Amino acid sequence: SYELTQPPSVSVSPGQTASITCSGDKLGDKDACWYQQKPGQSPVLVIYQDVKRPSGIPERFSGSNSGNTATLTISGTQAMDEADYYCQTWDRSTVVFGGGTKLTVL
Amino acid sequence: EVQLLESGGGLVQRGGSLRLSCAASGLTFSIYAMSWVRQAPGKGLEWVSGISTSGGSTYYADSVKGRFTISRDNSKNTLNLQMNSLRAEDTAVYYCAKPREGAVLGAFDLWGRGTLVTVSS
Numbered sequence: 001s002y003e004l005t006q007p008p009s010v011s012v013s014p015g016q017t018a019s020i021t022c023s024g025d026k027l028g029d030k031d032a033c034w035y036q037q038k039p040g041q042s043p044v045l046v047i048y049q050d051v052k053r054p055s056g057i058p059e060r061f062s063g064s065n066s067g068n069t070a071t072l073t074i075s076g077t078q079a080m081d082e083a084d085y086y087c088q089t090w091d092r093s094t095v096v097f098g099g100g101t102k103l104t105v106l
Numbered sequence: 107e108v109q110l111l112e113s114g115g116g117l118v119q120r121g122g123s124l125r126l127s128c129a130a131s132g133l134t135f136s137i138y139a140m141s142w143v144r145q146a147p148g149k150g151l152e153w154v155s156g157i158s159t160s161g162g163s164t165y166y167a168d169s170v171k172g173r174f175t176i177s178r179d180n181s182k183n184t185l186n187l188q189m190n191s192l193r194a195e196d197t198a199v200y201y202c203a204k205p206r207e208g209a210v211l212g213a214f215d216l217w218g219r220g221t222l223v224t225v226s227s
Contacts, residue, residue, distance in 0.1 A: 001168065042201060086150065093156075095156065095211050097153060
């Protein structure tokens, strides 16, 4: 079965750039998306189709996907961005999530 | 307001059954493939099952295949998940999720608040 691998944790200082990676076999050939989840809340889609932001998502969130790795980048990270982040891909009959990355802003 | 509202969660004994429902409002439910996603306490997101717009095609994670059945009623804007032979590892918050694009399983741009299922051993 297809697997997506994320680092368990990433730390960043306020105002700096955070990068969270997601690795999977030939992931660049698929659509990837990213979710933000804060404690006690439902996930929120922050990136879809590798690079697109839904309306209402700040411009500091961006994405890329090439080769075996998709990357979520948060520029000028703010304290409010501290959360768990999950990557996801899918095909015609299944959906796969990465294990999640806890982003700490300190 | 566009929303998904799950119900039906609760405490059930190992080996028991439970039926979850998700009521959709404020959207054209019938044009979206829908999914159930779960999250065990303190763990990550796990896709459980998906269903096509008409209900004619259903998809399951290996962990629930043969035990769970997904269905939908487009006349009532409702998504269901029948869960049988429940195990302790099925304990989780179960979310109903809608894809951004209609007919694909895809990226989920709308989630419910979730319903907690606890399986006691």
